[in-house]
Amino acid sequence: MPQGLGQLSGLDAGIIGLYLVAIVALGLYASRQSTTATDYFLAARSSTWPTIGLALLASNISSTTLIGLAGAAYASGIAVYNYEWMASVVLVFFCLFLLPVILRSQVYTMPEFLERRFDGSIRLYFSGLTIFLNIVVDTAGTLFGGALMFKLIFPDVPLWQIAALLALAAGAYTAAGGLKAVLVTEVVQAVILCGASVFVAVFAFEKAGGWDAVMAGVDAQKMSLIRPASDETLPWTGLITGVPLIGLYFWCTNQFMVQRVLSAKDLNHGRWGSLFAGLLKLPVLFLMVLPGSAAILIYPNLERPDLVYPTLIFDLLPVGIIGIVVAGFLAAIMSSIASTFNSASTLVTMDFVRRFNPNVSQASLVRIGRITTLCFMVLSVAWVPVVENLTDTLWQYLQAVLAYAVPPVVALFLAGIFWRRANVAGARAGVLVGLVAGGYLFHGVQVSGSIHLHFLLAATLLFALSLAAVIIASLVTAPPDRVKTETLMWTRADFDAETRSLKGQPLWQNYRVQAGALLALTAIIVWLFR
Template sequence: MEGALSWIDLAVILIYFVFVLSVGWAVSRSISTGDDLFLAGRSLGVAAVGFSLFASNISSTTLIGLTGQAYSTGLSVANYELMAGFLLVAMAFSTIPVFLRLKMTTVPEYFERRFGGGLRKYVSVLTIFLTVFVDMAASVYAGVVVLRTFLPAIPFFPLSVGLAVIAGIYTAAGGLRAVVYTDIAQAIILLLGATVLTFILFGEFDYQWSNVIQSLPSGHLSLVRPLDDPALPWLGLVIGVPVLGWFYWSMNQYVIQRVLAARNIETAQRAAIFAGLLKLAPLFIMALPGAMALSLLPGLENSDQVFSALVAEFLPVGLAGLVIAGLIAAIMSTVDSTLNAATTLVLHDFLEVDRRSWSSERILAVGRWTTGGLMVIATLWPLVIREFPGVFSYIQQVFSYAVPPVVAVSLLGLFWRRARGRAMLATLIMGHAIGAGVFIYRASYAAMEIPDGLPHFTIVAGIATAVWMAVGLVLSEVMPTQAGESLEGVVRRTDLTVTARLWFADVRILGAVVAILTLLVIVVFR
């Protein structure tokens, strides 16, 4: 499915590159402090935070992985996106008020405030690993896979270097403000490009939904699948996907960093709910095209190539450039977000710049050099990821074994006052040791193409979270309190008071609307 881009398509892509680099240069002129670099001066509004939450999440791995997985296994993969609607609403009334009242800079800082210093570095190391080796590197890999379809003469590695370097330049220069401003444009380009592709593909079925249904296997367009479904069984949807989503939206630094940059709590809450509304779109403009592609382009061997095949086969000159620009936007959005987040974690959780008497110039210099170092990893690790069968599967499976202990500890810390630091640290260590063993066990059996006898990884994630919450509860009763633990301001309060004067601006009503719309979509496509 290789196809050369026209000069018009290449011009559209070039204009995009010039735009993002210009934004980075322009914003860098206003960066004077570490707070500007890491949190945009804590001054962002609803649209900026909401669009940035959406764009940083809808990365190239989502655009390519979601489309490819829908081609292979059906529409149920869109549940990962739809579940975000519920979770972003929950986040608006749980973690956002706590985190913003504490005026934190990093998520691991919460664990230090709640349980003492030991958990901060543990969670920070884990978050940096997942951010750099899963989110960031997988986004670069997914982007290179598609771009090589249209630029086959350029080898894998040089493309990987180019994508990482461009994102690294404007991230290091402009910090989070540059990341967020480019995210707004990237989200719009991505939504426009994917919508155009969906509309054209739907035209292949004469714009008749009944024709789409008849052309695909039974159940391919169903979101709720049987218990033995290999892609996403209904039990995994109920108990596992929320676990992965809770970590991603409430405990993931590169997501929360945007929330922490909001000007106040209510702004952050509205932005999260707005992002939850936007998360309805991927079902229709990313997963659905992948599902329809099974009828339009049968027999594709590599599911990660589905998106590029659709672009090459169905989009005319000019529009292909727009959609590829949308893909590049998605790549940049995640790479810049993860670079900035990982840099923030290194400087605040390990170098502890907020506790040193460093000048603003030194903090900015160290931050930019750190971004450069992480950028090198982003260029190299995709060489490893390409050996894994399916980028979306790579991401979800790594997360499903890494995050359950963190989710268990975070929920206990937020909602149970008797949770104790030593007990939580022991829970994390045991949880990750056993999780790593299970992952290795499953990977070895998968390599031999032998059934491993374990449930779907989403079911395992749900069960593991429940188990580690129980372990944390028991250990908290038998292990003593350690120095540094606190309850002041770090346990979730039940206050839902808002200051909105108009009913339609009330975050409680807005949240309920998004939750109901998400539920209706699931019911319609059940």
């Protein structure tokens, strides 16, 4: 690693400090009108499409993403970008089929939707699982990635203390203002994050000798998105099966992300915002993945892949620019942490507290949400040392945990929205089979090594087993009441009615035209880097 890495000039430190103070102040200012549960947890359902799109990007691009994408590209190649472009495909699917049903239900949380479609036990299971994943995967992983960066600046400060300060900075305005404060700050943070990423990419390619030098100098296999079935990192079989499943969970059912869309002022803004987020995900290849490829030529012997992104920042960027880029990195950390804190507190408050005490006042719900946020701050910081000792790369940790935990949830949502016969018995069977099979596969693949199966293929197998359990158990028991399916399913009739309504809309406002253009652009990028 280059000498002197992590040293900040007074100018850089001043820029970072100014950003931190400004963003916390902005969040606290935005929090002043959050008085009801709808205000606090869903920003009064008044969000417009630019806010939703930028907030989705800011929530998704965390320190885990910045460090993980560059580190994975350095260690194994750009195939890691498959998770990013797949988001565009998944979000198109979301807008076409799931979003109309979800917004029509007027729910606060995604587990609440499962309760209406099935029953309360499924809601509690999914809510508990989401809270667990929010803390041990999303927040703890983000805090670890952020602390890893700032550990280079403050080498004598323990990692957990750095993580605690980051959690406190984001948790302060999240606890005060809820989703409205989170959305306002995320819009600013998304802009800063994208600008900072441009600086890193430009300087990395310049140091490596330019675009042509990187394309020619890095091993061709590492510059290919489509890998053979025997590839240990991301086989093409896992790309077309496991990656979409993880994407469906993350973008379509995870409260952490969907809460932004639930705050939309209407269905159009929810769709436009989601597709805008999908569009914003495409440049990630050039801004966050390929700089890791350039680092192969610049730093061929880094001791750990997760050090690629911090090394590029502190070794290549000039004074002043370092401050801007570190502020962008801080923006990624704070926006992601704020998102997970807010979604987890929403789940606890609405899926547990209000469910078991429906007469609780609006003021009490807001107060409980704030207290819950503070509790999650402590829990996520406590999990950071566990993340540090579990894995070699952040990206491996993130995707592997999701692969064994979320396929049954995807099976429940897809069966519930597209198959009228799916019932409570089927949902419970799907959950039970998923838990048992997931535990067995996780132990056999990740712990004992007795099963040789890529985690993406394990996710596919879990999904198939859970879906089969849902179908079989539903068919051998009584069908659900019609009230359970009347408004909580996608139907062809709804689609046809929507087709007629879209005929009077300008093409540039037609979300189906937008979705087609997004898919075409995605296909071009994948083809060029196949």
